[in-house]
Amino acid sequence: MTAFPEGTILGYPRIGRRRELKKAVEAFWAGRIDEQELERTSAELRATTRERLASLGLGRTDSAIPESFSYYDQVHDAAVTVGAIPTRFEGLRAEDGTIGLAAYFTIARGEGERAPLEMTKWFDSNYHYLVPEIGPETVFSLSSDRLVREVAEGIAAGFVTRPVIVGPVTLLALAKASDGAPEGFDPLTRLDDLLPVYVELIARLKAAGAEWVQIDEPALVSESLPASVAQLSDAAARALAVLGGATDRPSILVAAPYAELGEVFPVLAAAPVEAIAVDLVRGGLPTAAAGLEGKSLVGGVIDGHNIWRGDLAAAYDKLEALRGLGAAAVAASTSTSLLHVPHDVSEEAKLDARLVSWLAFADQKVEQVVALARGLGQGREAIAAELAEASAALEDRLSAPGVRDGLVRQRELVDADFSRITYEERETAQEALGLPALPLTTIGSFPQTGDIRRARAQFGRGELPQEDYEDFLRREIDSVVSLQEELGLDVLVHGEPERNDMVQYFAENLDGFAVTENGWVQSYGSRATRPSILWGDVSRPAPITVDWSAYAQSLTVKHMKGMLTGPVTILAWSFVRDDQPLGETANQVALALREEIADLEAAGIEIIQVDEPALRELLPLKQADQPAYLDWSVASFRLSTGGAAAGTQIHTHLCYSEFGVVIDAIRALDADVTSIEAARSRMEVVTDIAEVGFDHGIGPGVYDIHSPRVPSTSEIEALLRRAVAEIPTRQLWVNPDCGLKTRGYAETTESLRNIVEATRRVREDINVTA
Ligand code: GLN
Numbered sequence: 001m002t003a004f005p006e007g008t009i010l011g012y013p014r015i016g017r018r019r020e021l022k023k024a025v026e027a028f029w030a031g032r033i034d035e036q037e038l039e040r041t042s043a044e045l046r047a048t049t050r051e052r053l054a055s056l057g058l059g060r061t062d063s064a065i066p067e068s069f070s071y072y073d074q075v076h077d078a079a080v081t082v083g084a085i086p087t088r089f090e091g092l093r094a095e096d097g098t099i100g101l102a103a104y105f106t107i108a109r110g111e112g113e114r115a116p117l118e119m120t121k122w123f124d125s126n127y128h129y130l131v132p133e134i135g136p137e138t139v140f141s142l143s144s145d146r147l148v149r150e151v152a153e154g155i156a157a158g159f160v161t162r163p164v165i166v167g168p169v170t171l172l173a174l175a176k177a178s179d180g181a182p183e184g185f186d187p188l189t190r191l192d193d194l195l196p197v198y199v200e201l202i203a204r205l206k207a208a209g210a211e212w213v214q215i216d217e218p219a220l221v222s223e224s225l226p227a228s229v230a231q232l233s234d235a236a237a238r239a240l241a242v243l244g245g246a247t248d249r250p251s252i253l254v255a256a257p258y259a260e261l262g263e264v265f266p267v268l269a270a271a272p273v274e275a276i277a278v279d280l281v282r283g284g285l286p287t288a289a290a291g292l293e294g295k296s297l298v299g300g301v302i303d304g305h306n307i308w309r310g311d312l313a314a315a316y317d318k319l320e321a322l323r324g325l326g327a328a329a330v331a332a333s334t335s336t337s338l339l340h341v342p343h344d345v346s347e348e349a350k351l352d353a354r355l356v357s358w359l360a361f362a363d364q365k366v367e368q369v370v371a372l373a374r375g376l377g378q379g380r381e382a383i384a385a386e387l388a389e390a391s392a393a394l395e396d397r398l399s400a401p402g403v404r405d406g407l408v409r410q411r412e413l414v415d416a417d418f419s420r421i422t423y424e425e426r427e428t429a430q431e432a433l434g435l436p437a438l439p440l441t442t443i444g445s446f447p448q449t450g451d452i453r454r455a456r457a458q459f460g461r462g463e464l465p466q467e468d469y470e471d472f473l474r475r476e477i478d479s480v481v482s483l484q485e486e487l488g489l490d491v492l493v494h495g496e497p498e499r500n501d502m503v504q505y506f507a508e509n510l511d512g513f514a515v516t517e518n519g520w521v522q523s524y525g526s527r528a529t530r531p532s533i534l535w536g537d538v539s540r541p542a543p544i545t546v547d548w549s550a551y552a553q554s555l556t557v558k559h560m561k562g563m564l565t566g567p568v569t570i571l572a573w574s575f576v577r578d579d580q581p582l583g584e585t586a587n588q589v590a591l592a593l594r595e596e597i598a599d600l601e602a603a604g605i606e607i608i609q610v611d612e613p614a615l616r617e618l619l620p621l622k623q624a625d626q627p628a629y630l631d632w633s634v635a636s637f638r639l640s641t642g643g644a645a646a647g648t649q650i651h652t653h654l655c656y657s658e659f660g661v662v663i664d665a666i667r668a669l670d671a672d673v674t675s676i677e678a679a680r681s682r683m684e685v686v687t688d689i690a691e692v693g694f695d696h697g698i699g700p701g702v703y704d705i706h707s708p709r710v711p712s713t714s715e716i717e718a719l720l721r722r723a724v725a726e727i728p729t730r731q732l733w734v735n736p737d738c739g740l741k742t743r744g745y746a747e748t749t750e751s752l753r754n755i756v757e758a759t760r761r762v763r764e765d766i767n768v769t770a
């Protein structure tokens, strides 16, 4: 057996430093390049990554470099590799039963009447994975050798890399029952049928030259999955007994990041595998357990979620403590894959140099791991300089101006009133809005066309004067408003053309944030976001959205919805300071939004949406931590909206359908109307809503905006009828799942037209007077 390397990372960003993968994949989808060219580009990207990681200090041939590329999503990769695809896509297999690249994308994105896989958030991150659909009918068989070829590709270039694959327990625990499965079917019951395919896969990886394989099993740390910890841990024991017992295999690293393993740790310690990676950023030190003697323990001490350079000495201390557990060896690593952070802070020429000295993006984190590994090998003294430098940067950060701005702190919570009058009274006051039954609205953004992006880029480069840019945006708003009037929507939006991103826009207009140029992080598939850096105390120097909303309102007699991003989402989609509790930071943002709402009301806006799509995402994986989170997150939302008048209708929007999981929090938000995603899961969520007796306004989405597919009128009508059957009409709103910014105008207009027509048909039947 080859020893585990002293330093490694659990995964590296795959999109490319300049989003090369996004560009190539989208060109392939658009038919501008063929499959060979796409494969060439991705092979180049992988080659660049291996070389880069080696030049940063990871070993070329000791399996330190993870082979963690993905064209779209690592869960989808695993599902396709083992052939776990829905029946409706079975026809896409090649004659020999394998699933090629075009089929892989089609299953991810849907085609015609065949709906794509659902998408949901990966643990407590802002990354979305595709939810596998697995039933009793699923036939597992090795259906893609992509990972095997990538290992071989590395070998040919002189590398021995470590292939990474989502493990069998996590794959099944994250899957949903297929359409054909009997009521209550649990995909985890298919574990024994699935394992032989993993055994075959790891044998193939070995034959290709892999000495280690990394099996990612983050499901084992979660208490937020349908399966209990006991079920997961039992499944892990069985799975690892089979994989570890295979005779023809590479050494196995089991990685279980994102939180503490707790009682599952001894199960892994006892399993016949060679290494275990634990998250020591989110979790504490595990306790010694039987079976560690022959194993390597990989300490995830460098934060894979955040971009702070952090306390390197404390990280090193954790590794020393880990040594006390009696394992054969200890290695340094990142806590999670570096998928969640941008490539390289040295690409940020425009960021303040002092801020830069506090930061570590993926490449800097690799260097930190390499330093820690050197410390493990040669002793603490060998890295004294690195440790001292990191400590100095940390001290500088904590004492820098703006980090603790006296003025903001005095204003905090002074006169904050968190609650509005009762919902009944508000409902009565809001009758004056004169809305029809099943009011039609959208979630806020309209397509961000090439023209909009070009104008913004020109303005950013100083090539387009501010006046001209604002003129351009007003013309854009004119056309979005007239399109909505023509379609017959009831509550209009201005379309958000001035925003490149719903969080970054606010970050740019609030004090306490910095914005990067190239800090892209994959969100899902070919999509990436550029999280802002919330480094200091937050305040609002001037109104942000008021002029745009007021202008849009001036164009129509219908209601124009003001559009804000809520405090939890602003935190969740930024890299947030880690030197104070998140709740404190959230309240600073909330106060700024509260001022914005007052200004919107003064400008005549009567409906205001405060988006909180990330409320679920930040929910801690451990049940014990959830109540405190829900307390501060709900409080910050109520602090931001609590000043609104009774007649002002407050909307919120959440981007997922797991309504049941956070229902108490949604109720506590006390928004007058909540819109949620529901189309991909075909309205399953209305059953949850009906069961818990939610009585405020609710808009379950009828159009899956993550797919280019246009839903037909009859399909939408069926969804609406399902909603009407289960939820009182007076509560129901009609809207798409989410904002339309990623869609084109052709499909958006057609889909909205179908939504309006479907609503007209359903309104006729429900026969209620407006
Ligand atoms: N208002 C935002 C938009 O329409 C909401 C997006 C989101 O929920 N992610 O784009």
Ligand code: ZN
Pocket: 443, 613, 653, 654, 655, 737, 738, 739
């Ligand atoms: Zn959304």
